[in-house]
Amino acid sequence: MSYAGESSIEARVRAVNADFGRRQTRLFVTFALIEGPVLLLLAVAIYGFELIDPEIGIWFIVAVAVIGGFLMSMLLMRLMQARVRAVAQAKGENPLF
Numbered sequence: 039m040s041y042a043g044e045s046s047i048e049a050r051v052r053a054v055n056a057d058f059g060r061r062q063t064r065l066f067v068t069f070a071l072i073e074g075p076v077l078l079l080l081a082v083a084i085y086g087f088e089l090i091d092p093e094i095g096i097w098f099i100v101a102v103a104v105i106g107g108f109l110m111s112m113l114l115m116r117l118m119q120a121r122v123r124a125v126a127q128a129k130g131e132n133p134l135f
Contacts, residue, residue: 050128058121065113073106 080102084095126132 051125054124054128
């Protein structure tokens with residue numbers, strides 16, 4: 039979508055930002071669809087079926103949450119770096135980035 043009086047560079051930058059916005063949304067939804075059921079299954083196994091002692095099981099839940107948080111941070115950092123590279127390339131600042 040271009041507007042009157044807009045240069046092609048601005049349109050490319052806006053397209054890159056829109057694309058990475060969609061990628062970030064997809065990342066969050068995919069992560070939530072994976073992390074949510076894992077935590078739910080752990081909670082059901084620990085508190086519902088009592089397969090694991092709750093005093094120990096809470097540490098499993100914390101470990102999954104911490105690992106998930108680290109993974110989410112790592113994936114977001116990669117996405118942000120890719121976005122910066124793509125915007126720079128769209129502007130023609132550093133095509134060899």
